[in-house]
Amino acid sequence: MLKVGPLDFSVELKTNIYDLDKRALYGTVLHSEQRILLDAEQPPQLMQSSFLHEVLHAIDDMVQAELTERQVSVLAPALLMVLRDNGLLKEDDPE
Numbered sequence: 001m002l003k004v005g006p007l008d009f010s011v012e013l014k015t016n017i018y019d020l021d022k023r024a025l026y027g028t029v030l031h032s033e034q035r036i037l038l039d040a041e042q043p044p045q046l047m048q049s050s051f052l053h054e055v056l057h058a059i060d061d062m063v064q065a066e067l068t069e070r071q072v073s074v075l076a077p078a079l080l081m082v083l084r085d086n087g088l089l090k091e092d093d094p095e
């Protein structure tokens, strides 16, 4: 479980995650179901970035920041960079 403010999200590794236009996704957040889905087959570093991307969407939904997809997409790897460069990540794979 991942706590985002008052909400607990399940974090699930899956294969074959698609959006409504049938495009393959590295991850997605299902706000109404409080679930974060991550593609199980992506490389570990991509997984970390995808996870943070979906966390940012969950935070955005909570605080109503109305971030655009582009803003989330640039913030996630930037946040990962700062966490990694400062030794704030656990070394284990997130799997």
Ligand SMILES: [Zn+2]
Pocket: 053, 057, 069, 072
């Ligand atoms: Zn997104």
